[in-house]
Amino acid sequence: xxxxxxxxxxxxxxxxxxxxxxxxxxxxxxxxxxxxxxxxxxxxxxxxxxxxxxxxxxxxxxxxxxxxxxxxxxxxxxxxxxxxxxxxxxxxxxxxxxxxxxxxxxxxxxxxxxxxxxxxxxxxxxxxxxxxxxxxxxxxxxxxxxxxxxxxxxxxxxxxxxx
Amino acid sequence: xxxxxxxxxxxxxxxxxxxxxxxxxxxxxxxxxxxxxxxxxxxxxxxxxxxxxxxxxxxxxxxxxxxxxxxxxxxxxxxxxxxxxxxxxxxxxxxxxxxxxxxxxxxxxxxxxxxxxxxxxxxxxxxxxxxxxxxxxxxxxxxxxxxxxxxxxxxxxx
Numbered sequence: 001x002x003x004x005x006x007x008x009x010x011x012x013x014x015x016x017x018x019x020x021x022x023x024x025x026x027x028x029x030x031x032x033x034x035x036x037x038x039x040x041x042x043x044x045x046x047x048x049x050x051x052x053x054x055x056x057x058x059x060x061x062x063x064x065x066x067x068x069x070x071x072x073x074x075x076x077x078x079x080x081x082x083x084x085x086x087x088x089x090x091x092x093x094x095x096x097x098x099x100x101x102x103x104x105x106x107x108x109x110x111x112x113x114x115x116x117x118x119x120x121x122x123x124x125x126x127x128x129x130x131x132x133x134x135x136x137x138x139x140x141x142x143x144x145x146x147x148x149x150x151x152x153x154x155x156x157x158x159x160x161x162x163x
Numbered sequence: 164x165x166x167x168x169x170x171x172x173x174x175x176x177x178x179x180x181x182x183x184x185x186x187x188x189x190x191x192x193x194x195x196x197x198x199x200x201x202x203x204x205x206x207x208x209x210x211x212x213x214x215x216x217x218x219x220x221x222x223x224x225x226x227x228x229x230x231x232x233x234x235x236x237x238x239x240x241x242x243x244x245x246x247x248x249x250x251x252x253x254x255x256x257x258x259x260x261x262x263x264x265x266x267x268x269x270x271x272x273x274x275x276x277x278x279x280x281x282x283x284x285x286x287x288x289x290x291x292x293x294x295x296x297x298x299x300x301x302x303x304x305x306x307x308x309x310x311x312x313x314x315x316x317x318x319x320x321x
Contacts, residue, residue, distance in 0.1 A: 015241060029226075029233070031226035032170075065219045067215065163217060
């Protein structure tokens, strides 16, 4: 039932705001936009390495939030003409100490190294490091790949943990 | 990113759900409605922030919620149709001697509630009312034919 009771004067509504709102509102709205664009954590980055007989694809969390669990994923492919044996992977201890509940797949040995017994010709293996962010700030990591009788292949990355 | 989507989805769901349950339920809380209001956040809290209890995630969640409120407030101010969809329109429950039974049924307003509202403004009968309207915020407005009688202190005299 529409009646004169609900009739309002015709004043066109205009969008206006106080000065402090003009500054504060875009700031407020920018936070979810930044989060959607990945500037507030949850982003991963990828490194590709092609050295000697190995093709390594490493993805790591670039920006994490404190308490968040993320993975460093390694896909190690054998590009040689024969099988690769006894490959050892070491993620720097300084880096691991910045995290909680560290796990790896395959499991670490007592030196916190991951060993891959054999990667067949043209084959590949996955290695996962599970990390739970514990300390706020930037943490640098170094990853070494050691094959018996050869110099280690190294790469590095940096992860930043937000509060 | 996940938090923004979670908060936006739950905000939309709650806005629609609260709109569906109707004005009366929002205007006055009965016992079971109070239980609902206490239980809903318990159920939704996990859905809102997941397992991420970081300060950053909390700030993202709150700012997403406030941004949605802000955007809705601008849209409902600027566009009347949007405001009507979001907040609802006033509903006439009584007009010049006639009770709008369909509206009373749809909004689940009983006559005892109406009489209660009439008494609160210092009147005693329906026939003293010109309009009784259920407002979008759930409150009932009673508009009498003549102003109520008051004593010099402004208190109602029945």
